[in-house]
Amino acid sequence: NAGVTQTPKFQVLKTGQSMTLQCAQDMNHEYMSWYRQDPGMGLRLIHYSVGAGITDQGEVPNGYNVSRSTTEDFPLRLLSAAPSQTSVYFCASRTSGRGNEQFFGPGTRLTVL
Amino acid sequence: GDSVTQMEGPVTLSEEAFLTINCTYTATGYPSLFWYVQYPGEGLQLLLKATKADDKGSNKGFEATYRKETTSFHLEKGSVQVSDSAVYFCALSLFNNDMRFGAGTRLTVKP
Numbered sequence: 001n002a003g004v005t006q007t008p009k010f011q012v013l014k015t016g017q018s019m020t021l022q023c024a025q026d027m028n029h030e031y032m033s034w035y036r037q038d039p040g041m042g043l044r045l046i047h048y049s050v051g052a053g054i055t056d057q058g059e060v061p062n063g064y065n066v067s068r069s070t071t072e073d074f075p076l077r078l079l080s081a082a083p084s085q086t087s088v089y090f091c092a093s094r095t096s097g098r099g100n101e102q103f104f105g106p107g108t109r110l111t112v113l
Numbered sequence: 114g115d116s117v118t119q120m121e122g123p124v125t126l127s128e129e130a131f132l133t134i135n136c137t138y139t140a141t142g143y144p145s146l147f148w149y150v151q152y153p154g155e156g157l158q159l160l161l162k163a164t165k166a167d168d169k170g171s172n173k174g175f176e177a178t179y180r181k182e183t184t185s186f187h188l189e190k191g192s193v194q195v196s197d198s199a200v201y202f203c204a205l206s207l208f209n210n211d212m213r214f215g216a217g218t219r220l221t222v223k224p
Contacts, residue, residue, distance in 0.1 A: 004156075033212075035214075040216055040217075041216055042117075042202060042214040042215050042216040042217050043157075043202070043214040044214075045211065045212070045213075048211070058211075090156055090157070092157075098145055098164065098206060099145035099162065099164035099206060100206075101147075101159045101162065102159070102206075102212055104149075104156035104157040104158070105156050106154075106155060106156045107155075107156050
């Protein structure tokens with residue numbers, strides 16, 4: 001199993017550009033989520049999905065869109081990049097149920113100029 | 114709202130020193146509690162967890178006990194190694210699968 005994979009590993013954008021961060025998992029997990037990691041702030045939830053066709057907002061959803069057309073894939077779209085979106089982005093997945101471990105991808109480091 | 118507060122770092126220790134990283138939480142209901150570790154350039158990995166009061170999670174010499182009376186889940190290790198240098202995150206998981214993380218504590222262990 002590859003686990004949770006993310007692409008790209010690094011990305012530089014100019015303000016106003018759009019892009020999609022890819023995330024895939026091969027563990028048949030129902031629950032997938034996107035976090036951003038900023039210094040001194042831990043991980044903050046952007047969007048999550050409890051299954052194909054179902055998505056919801058987390059703590060910091062503004063400026064991001066998601067969709068979940070398959071169990072495996074959960075892309076994150078930046079509609080019009082802003083410098084405030086410079087961060088490290090992590091995708092994660094888990095089976096539903098209290099106490100279940102969340103598996104993380106290796107992260108995407110995004111810089112918006 | 115539900116949240117996690119963990120001790121701010123960075124923490125610098127000598128090899129074989131005792132480690133404590135404090136973590137307290139605020140939650141409605143009865144969350145599950147986790148410690149995750151992040152090595153440089155990598156994603157987060159589960160270190161240990163506890164799902165109910167008085168449970169003790171342990172792994173790789175690290176331990177943490179779920180204390181409902183003090184709403185705490187402090188991470189401890191009796192003798193740290195250089196290879197333990199990483200960022201440690203305390204987290205809680207709620208009934209709706211949402212997971213909340215602390216700010217992270219950077220640990221550096223010197224030989």
